[in-house]
Amino acid sequence: MAAATTKRISVPCIKLKTYMQQGFINICRLKIDDSMEDRYDKLMAVCLKRGLFYPSSEIHNGPAGFFDYGSIGTKIKRNWENYWRYYFLKELDEPFFEIDASTIMPEGVFKASGHLTDFVDPIAKCEKCGFSEKANQIIEEELKESYEGMTPKELDELIKKHNIKCPKCGGRFKEVGVLGMMFGFTIGEDYKGYLRPETAQGSYVSFKREYAVNREKLPFGLAIIGRAYRNEISPRQGLFRMREFTQAELQVFFDHAAIDSHPRFSEVAKAEVTVVLAKERKKGEQKLSIAELHKHGYPKMYLYYMARIKEFYDTMGLSIRFFEKSDEERAFYNKYQFDGEIHFPSFQKHIEVLGLHYRTDHDLAGHQKVSKQDLTVTRDGKKILAHVIELSFGVDRNVLALLDNGFKSDSKRTYIHLPKRIAPYIAGVYPLVNKDGIDDKARAIFDMLKKRFEIFYDDGGSIGRRYARADEIGIYYGITVDYDSLKNEDVTIRDIETTKQVRKKIEDLPESLDM
């Protein structure tokens, strides 16, 4: 299973409720200013106010762990997904294809993947007040140390040994039990099915068919961008730990014999990446070239994708750090496992947004065994099981990483500076006044641009207020149409980051808006 989103991070609970209690309309009129001390709270307030996202089924007091992307957030999320799709499936120029697999899968799939038995949370439940929480989380909060990967029995012993009590009522905990993390139900009258806890399984079960469609060549890759579901016991951390979330996962299937090669390795050999190596964790962050990492023993194919992932983030102005999991921390079937982490200014720490996993033939071997179907392919006269390198991205966390890194708020201005290709609208068009033909001119510019670009039109309120609104949702450029525009066929174009305004000919606008 993808480690990308199983790891727990400790971030402050967002205070959405506080804002929500102010009612729907009030939140939209909320003034984001210095009276809000916490940076992340401020960002969340902007997100709610401007419809980036909000709790699902809010009016019905929906359960925690579900968020809807609103009209603005959906554009940002889609842009991220489309850019991921473009970069990994097209720009890399490999036989990588997207498939769109069912989110409901039968029991056999999760027998084969191990989720049925292993994908469980160790739960500590208070005898007195009934409060439940993941056992390792309770211990971690008490002892301030990480207890990932321990068995329920080991966790139970720790609770007893340190006499840890319920944080709510001081009561004693029952023996640590387990809770299955998949949503299961009956299909038809008697067929057991589950919502997939990761998109990856959809690629594994379709491997043989797509291998045939792709004319029996290796390597090839299958990507799925879609929903995954985990029945988290305590999804308290907003977009970080949701029960329904979106993944973008790419499974690269290859002949194991080719692991230490990639036809384009030389292109990336000199690239530098920031890593924290498991064996040298005390050294902390290191900048190493891909070639140096190869000398450390990591194979070329794995490193090739590490370099490309770094490039992907570079193009969005984010710097990614690869944090290697130790033997105890990584999933047993992952021969190599690095988390890709982004620094979140609001939390002053790095948070995992992706995983890069060399999963060996674990997946196909499991599915072959349980399904009793032959999943081998013939290479050079020999039957082999394809190996897998997985690139597993949490879409929601990536969106949040961009929002948090782009968010600036001080006494003068609040804005979210997103990469051009991620911004919900590349430009807003604003008539200075709604008369004297200026509105018609603005409309004509809007009509000209909207075919090729995502453009926002706003003619309400002062120009200053329109800029402020646009800043809060990350509209990249502001195009203002004024009296001079009528005479000179030009407009002012304002950059969200610098607020600098320059005069541009209307006919040159498409070129200015291009990436």
Place this chain on the structure above:
Amino acid sequence: MAAATTKRISVPCIKLKTYMQQGFINICRLKIDDSMEDRYDKLMAVCLKRGLFYPSSEIHNGPAGFFDYGSIGTKIKRNWENYWRYYFLKELDEPFFEIDASTIMPEGVFKASGHLTDFVDPIAKCEKCGFSEKANQIIEEELKESYEGMTPKELDELIKKHNIKCPKCGGRFKEVGVLGMMFGFTIGEDYKGYLRPETAQGSYVSFKREYAVNREKLPFGLAIIGRAYRNEISPRQGLFRMREFTQAELQVFFDHAAIDSHPRFSEVAKAEVTVVLAKERKKGEQKLSIAELHKHGYPKMYLYYMARIKEFYDTMGLSIRFFEKSDEERAFYNKYQFDGEIHFPSFQKHIEVLGLHYRTDHDLAGHQKVSKQDLTVTRDGKKILAHVIELSFGVDRNVLALLDNGFKSDSKRTYIHLPKRIAPYIAGVYPLVNKDGIDDKARAIFDMLKKRFEIFYDDGGSIGRRYARADEIGIYYGITVDYDSLKNEDVTIRDIETTKQVRKKIEDLPESLDM
């Protein structure tokens, strides 16, 4: 609830199993020729062979009613979704926004919508062999008449009256019971949740928040493109009746006082649409102008969207027919309900692919009542509940409508002629031979085009075989690079429909590929 996909249609069961039993590789080598008599079987064989779609979790014998889109099908489906998004949310130039809502929703939502009590299938189960089927379906197959919308009790009486027996074993049926059609499960430890049976509810529960984000204006629209789930008792009809499927639904919220107006109504008044009116069903299909339909009493806002939907299909070369449901057939809360139907050549009949529903204030009233939240808005000093016109499209059925209408197969050739904007690749690039610099030239052309277009590269086998492969997946143009290309900087470009080849300058290719 959206009628679009609840209606049962009777089409032959596809013979996927027959092909599947030939094994993965064999199906991909399957020759599609005249030995297959049934047109739809042939199309399905092409879809399997070329990876358009296939049964989900196939190697684990996944349950019926789930299909995965493969590498080719996913492109077609995405193109349809993107075009729908472009047409309805951008081209129409109204304040219509996409949101991305959770697919899991709490019980309150479906209390409010009525699904919890009303979204059930009447089930007839054989006492002897245990065979289950929808009761109305069993009766319909026996009596060759439609029994939609009857209560379980009425259906039970019909079975008894006509002494209808189990079609499998001749046994008697038990009393008709009901089976809830939603997939339900527990969230966390004790919160009841369901997979949404339609995307629409996500828009209704977010209405108030998006109303605020959109500065308290009416009308505005919320669209969701995403999964919906229905626990069908007998999903035997391939892509037509799935348990997990994709919808594209647009909810237009408006002030009821404006129902008989649309600012751009005059643009569509003269447009002619093909309709079957409920009151004049005996007349069959009629071609009526939108203005004439207005005289029949249908309000302008409703008709405006009917005209735009027709335009949408016109641009894809499909002709849509609007079939009005009678008072008995339509959902009680739909004041007007037309199914949009496309003719499927394989079945020689019209099949529903969308619904256009005037739902009044049914939805917001229901959610207001159950949630106890005030969902009214203030218009001209009065508190009102917004009314809703719903445009509800079944994405999978629309994809299938395009495939079936584009499919041609005779002794000479098998191809799928899709609209340019829907084709998985707009062009394939084929070097005549892989030497003498022709391959390099072909690569250079591919590299030039791929940034702006979806382009396929194929250098395997004879040109004839490459064309045949491309034809079966609907690649629109074939670009062949030959010895003359090196001298004259030109290529042949072949059209999938006519197979006509013309010579084009390489530099003019981007223009030729544009829509």
